[in-house]
Amino acid sequence: MAPSAGHLRPGRYLAFFALIVIVLYALVFFTGGGKPAPKLGIDLQGGTRVTLTARTPDGSQPNRDQLNQARQIIETRVNGIGVAGAEVLLDGSNVVITVPGEQGDQAKTLGQTAKLGFRKVITSQPNTPAGATPPPASGTPSTPPSGTPSTPPSSSGKPSAPPASGGGGAAGAPAQTPSTSPAPPSGGQKQQTPIEQAQAVRQNADLASTDQAKAQAAQQAALASLTCADNVKDPLEGNDDSSKPLVACGDKNATKYVLGPEFLPGTDISTASSGYDQQRGQWTVDMTFNSAGGKIWGDFTSANVQSQAAFVLDTKVVSAPTIQSAILGGNTQITGQFTQSDAKNLADILKYGSLPLSFSSSDATTVSATLGLASLEAGLIAGAIGLIVVFIYCLFYYRLLGILTIFSLVLSGLLVYAVLVLLGRWIGYTLDLAGIAGLIIAIGITADSFVIYFERLKDEIREGRTFRSAVGRGWVRARRTILASDAVSFLAAAILYVIAVGDVQGFAFTLGMSTVLDLVVVYLVTHPLVSLFSTSKSAFLSNPRHLGLGAVQQLGSQRKAARPSVGRSNVKEA
Numbered sequence: 001m002a003p004s005a006g007h008l009r010p011g012r013y014l015a016f017f018a019l020i021v022i023v024l025y026a027l028v029f030f031t032g033g034g035k036p037a038p039k040l041g042i043d044l045q046g047g048t049r050v051t052l053t054a055r056t057p058d059g060s061q062p063n064r065d066q067l068n069q070a071r072q073i074i075e076t077r078v079n080g081i082g083v084a085g086a087e088v089l090l091d092g093s094n095v096v097i098t099v100p101g102e103q104g105d106q107a108k109t110l111g112q113t114a115k116l117g118f119r120k121v122i123t124s125q126p127n128t129p130a131g132a133t134p135p136p137a138s139g140t141p142s143t144p145p146s147g148t149p150s151t152p153p154s155s156s157g158k159p160s161a162p163p164a165s166g167g168g169g170a171a172g173a174p175a176q177t178p179s180t181s182p183a184p185p186s187g188g189q190k191q192q193t194p195i196e197q198a199q200a201v202r203q204n205a206d207l208a209s210t211d212q213a214k215a216q217a218a219q220q221a222a223l224a225s226l227t228c229a230d231n232v233k234d235p236l237e238g239n240d241d242s243s244k245p246l247v248a249c250g251d252k253n254a255t256k257y258v259l260g261p262e263f264l265p266g267t268d269i270s271t272a273s274s275g276y277d278q279q280r281g282q283w284t285v286d287m288t289f290n291s292a293g294g295k296i297w298g299d300f301t302s303a304n305v306q307s308q309a310a311f312v313l314d315t316k317v318v319s320a321p322t323i324q325s326a327i328l329g330g331n332t333q334i335t336g337q338f339t340q341s342d343a344k345n346l347a348d349i350l351k352y353g354s355l356p357l358s359f360s361s362s363d364a365t366t367v368s369a370t371l372g373l374a375s376l377e378a379g380l381i382a383g384a385i386g387l388i389v390v391f392i393y394c395l396f397y398y399r400l401l402g403i404l405t406i407f408s409l410v411l412s413g414l415l416v417y418a419v420l421v422l423l424g425r426w427i428g429y430t431l432d433l434a435g436i437a438g439l440i441i442a443i444g445i446t447a448d449s450f451v452i453y454f455e456r457l458k459d460e461i462r463e464g465r466t467f468r469s470a471v472g473r474g475w476v477r478a479r480r481t482i483l484a485s486d487a488v489s490f491l492a493a494a495i496l497y498v499i500a501v502g503d504v505q506g507f508a509f510t511l512g513m514s515t516v517l518d519l520v521v522v523y524l525v526t527h528p529l530v531s532l533f534s535t536s537k538s539a540f541l542s543n544p545r546h547l548g549l550g551a552v553q554q555l556g557s558q559r560k561a562a563r564p565s566v567g568r569s570n571v572k573e574a
Contacts (some may be wrong), residue, residue, distance in 0.1 A: 008472070008527075008528065008531045010528030010529065010531045010532045011528075013523070013524045013525070013527075013528040014524070014525065014528050014529075016524060017411075017520070017521075017524035017525055020415075020520070020524075021411075021414060021415070021418075024415070024418035024419070024422070025418055027418075027422055028418050028421050028422065031425065032425040036421060037421065038417070038420040038421050038424050038431045039424030039425075039428070039429065039430045039431065040100075040372075040376070040430060040431055040432070041098070041430040041431060041432030041433075041435075041506070042098055042099075042100055042365075042367050042372065042432075043367055043372060043375055043432050043433050044372050044373075044375055044376045044379070044431065044432060044433065044436075045100055045372045045373075045376075046100070046367050046368050046370070046371065046372035046373075047098065047099050047100035047366070047367060047372070048097075048098075048099045048365065048366045048367075049096065049097070049098050049099075049365045050096070050097040050099075050365075051091070051094050051095075051096050051097075052074075052094060052095045052096075052097070052359035052360070053093065053094050053359060053360050054066075054067060054070070054093045054094070054095070054357045054358070054359055055195075055238070055239065055357065055358045055359065055360055056239075056357065056358075059193050059195075061093060062093055062357050066356045066357050067090055067093065067095070067357070068090070069355075069356050070095060070355045070356055070357050070359070071088055071089070071090055071095055073355055073356075074088050074095060074097065074355070075088040077348060078097065078099075086098065086099045086100070087428060087430070091501045092501055094501075095359065098430070115238045115240075115266065115313070115314050115315075115355075115358070116265070116266025116269070116311070116312065116313050116350060117242055117262035117264065117265050117266055117312050118262065118263060118264040118265075118266075118297075118300075118309060118310070118311060118312070119246065119259035119260050119261065119262050119263065119309070119310045119312055120259065120260040120263065120300075120304065120307060120308070120309060120310070121257055121258070121259055121260075121307070121308035121309065121310050121320055122207070122208060122219075122245070122257075122258040122259060122260055123219060123257075123258045124250075124255050124256065124257045124258065124308075124320070125223060125255070125256055126254065126255055126256075127228045127249065127250075127253055127254055127255055127256050193235075194235035195235045195236060195239050197235075198234070198235045198236045199236065199239075199240070199241060199244075201221070201222050201225050201247075202222050202225070202226060202236065202246060202247040202248075203236075203240065203241055203244040203245060203246055203247075204218050204222065204244075204245070205244065205245070206218035207219055207222060207245035207246075207247065207258055208245040208258075208260050208261070219247070219258045222247040222258070223247060223256050223258065226247055226248075226249065226256055228249035228250075228253040228256060229253060230253065233360075234249075234314075234315050234316075236315045237314045237315050237316075237358055238314050238315075238355070238357070238358025238359075239358050240315050242261065242262035242265065243261050243262070244261055245258065245259060245260055245261060246258075246259045246312070246315065247259070248310075248312060248315050248316065248317050249316060249317065250316075250317045250320065251316055251317060251318050251319075251336065251337075252337070255317070255320075257310060257317050257320065259310050259312065259317075262312070263296065263300055264289075264293060264296050264297060264300070266313075266350060268289050268290050268292060268293025268296070269287050269288070269289055269290075269293065269350055270288050270289060270290045270293075270330075271287070271288050271351060272285060272286065272287045272288075272346075272347045272350035272351045273285070273286050273347050273351070274286075274338075274340070274343035274344045274346070274347040275343075276340075277333075277335070280335065282335065282336075282337070282338065283338040283339065283340050283342070283343035284333050284334065284335050284338065284343065285333065285334040285338070285343050285346050285347045285350070286331070286332075286333050286347075287331070287332050287333070287334065287350065288330055288331050289330040289331075289332070290330070291330070293330065294328075294329060294330025297327060297330060297332065298326060298327060298328040298329070298330075301323050301325070301326045301327045302326035302328075304323055305323050305324070305325060305326065306322060306323065306324075307322070307323055308320050308321065308322050308323070309321065309323055311334050313346070314358075318334060318336055318346070319334050319335055319336045321335065334346070375433055379433055379436035379437075379440075380436075382436075382440055383436065383439065383440045383443070386440050386443050386444070387409065387443060390405075390406075390409070390443060390444070390447050391406050394406060394447070394450075398454055398547070399546055399547060400533070400541070400546050400547045401450075401454055401530070401547050404450075404526065404529055404530065404533075405447060405450045405526075407525075407529075408446075408450065408521050408522070408525050408526045408529075409443065409446060409447065411521055411525055412446050412514075412517055412518060412521045415517045415520065415521065416439065416442075416510075416513070416514055416517055419513065419517070420510075429509070430506075431506070431510075432503060432506050433503070434503035434504065434505075434506040434507040435506040435507060435509065435510040436510075437507055438493075438506070438507040438508065438509065438510030438511035438514065439510050439511075439514060441511060442510065442511055442514030442515065442518070445485075445486070445489055445511075445514065445515055445518060446514065446518040446521070448485065449482045449485070449486065449518055449519075449522045449526075450522070450526060452478050452481050452482050452485070453474065453475065453478040453479075453482065453522070453526065453527070453530070455478075456474040456475075456477055456478035456481075457470050457471065457474040457478075457530075458552045459474070460473050460474045461544065461552045462552045462555055462559070463559070464559050464560030467534050467544050467547070468534040468535060470534075471530055471531055471534040472531075475527050475530075479522075479523075479527075482519070482522060483519070486515050486516075486518060486519055489511070489512075489515045490512050490515045490516065493508045493509075493511040493512030493515065494508070494512055496508035496511075497509055497512065533547065
């Protein structure tokens with residue numbers, strides 16, 4: 001037999017709920033600075049979101065360890081440049097950088113692969129516009145170095161010669177790609193990826209061959225195939241083979257270079273910083289090598305005086321100065337036509353490490369603070385309209401029970417708000433427009449739980465039971481449906497959260513969270529208050545007519561009166 005309303009102790013349930021609210025808001029106001037505001041996404045407060053897509057030479061899926069390592073390095077870069085409140089998250093094979101406020105421009109350079117290496121310049125030629133006849137390459141092919149480094153030197157231990165034509169400039173400018181198009185695959189032959197095609201032409205072993213005729217032919221073919229232009233993306237960016245020669249563009253696209261294999265990797269740099277060189281009147285990047293790198297560097301510069309050494313960043317020659325004398329001690333300097341920002345960005349990239357993968361910026365979205373505020377206002381207005389519609393329906397259909405519904409929804413909103421604030425502090429959860437959409441839909445799910453309960457009460461009263469006896473019986477039967485309904489909603493939200501990415505996850509998270517809190521409110525507030533109404537000595541509160549139950553009570557009374565009369569007529573006939 002279902003328990004009666006009198007067996008329920010509503011005071012205990014309500015007191016427990018009050019305790020939960022008190023604890024949550026104590027944490028809101030007395031932890032994390034005491035600011036009672038949820039953490040907002042950039043679409044609500046303004047900022048920049050940069051999505052970086054990982055690339056591999058063979059087009060395969062990058063492994064999770066590489067992605068996690070890349071995320072950690074990018075996060076270190078973000079912290080290193082002093083961007084406050086930024087987040088770096090993995091989204092499938094993408095790394096998503098979110099920077100709030102007005103500091104987002106710096107985030108767009110944080111995903112540079114920063115694959116720095118030092119190569120000997122074999123030959124170079126000026127870059128000519130399309131259609132013009134290229135001049136002959138300068139210099140003669142030479143045997144590539146056998147494992148020693150290079151740098152431009154000066155009497156102070158730093159390179160002093162100016163960079164070769166087109167060799168200086170800002171790091172991270174667009175690189176280039178061969179202009180030749182691949183031949184279509186024949187038979188069962190596997191089609192080459194753009195990276196493999198570029199490697200075949202621009203990293204051919206003949207480029208540094210000891211056979212002068214073979215080397216010159218390979219160099220002319222590779223130089224002719226390379227298009228140096230700002231609007232052309234280099235497929236080799238971050239994916240070149242350091243053990244092979246390389247044909248590359250100089251920064252500002254003024255010069256094309258044929259380079260020997262890498263003799264010193266950028267990972268041997270122990271620190272880097274930017275500064276203004278008063279003597280040259282330009283911004284520079286100073287580097288210090290570790291002990292192993294410093295020795296290689298000294299050996300190479302000693303053996304290659306009057307040769308050019310190229311500083312190659314992501315297949316781009318950022319500087320190619322001439323070595324004037326041996327540089328010992330491990331200190332060197334990158335010079336070029338840097339701005340202050342260019343020099344600082346390059347120094348930060350070198351300082352905080354090279355990424356294990358190359359990335360392309362697949363999306364960069366900047367939202368102004370004004371637009372973010374407008375989006376927040378629009379979301380709040382949409383939520384308010386939804387609440388008002390629910391309120392009007394409940395008041396019209398359920399009267400006092402409708403007021404109880406409104407009260408329960410307000411309490412549910414208080415719980416949700418406190419949880420959002422705390423989650424923003426504890427796990428960095430940010431509320432965005434998609435999350436607000438989930439909260440608005442959750443209003444309907446929460447109200448639906450009340451409707452299920454109230455309609456079950458009507459069914460019980462329609463069968464002839466009193467309001468007081470209907471509360472206990474109706475709750476026992478209604479809670480099964482409420483649990484089943486909320487379980488389905490939560491399961492759908494959980495599955496959506498797991499399989500979705502980006503903003504859809506925010507929608508699924510708030511929807512699932514609100515569904516769980518709905519159960520808390522229904523069990524600890526709505527049902528106990530209905531029980532209090534049913535046992536109240538107040539004629540106003542316990543009167544079914546004031547609760548929107550008058551019509552069904554009348555119908556129930558008629559059915560109850562009809563049942564005994566049927567029984568008496570049957571007895572007389574018998």
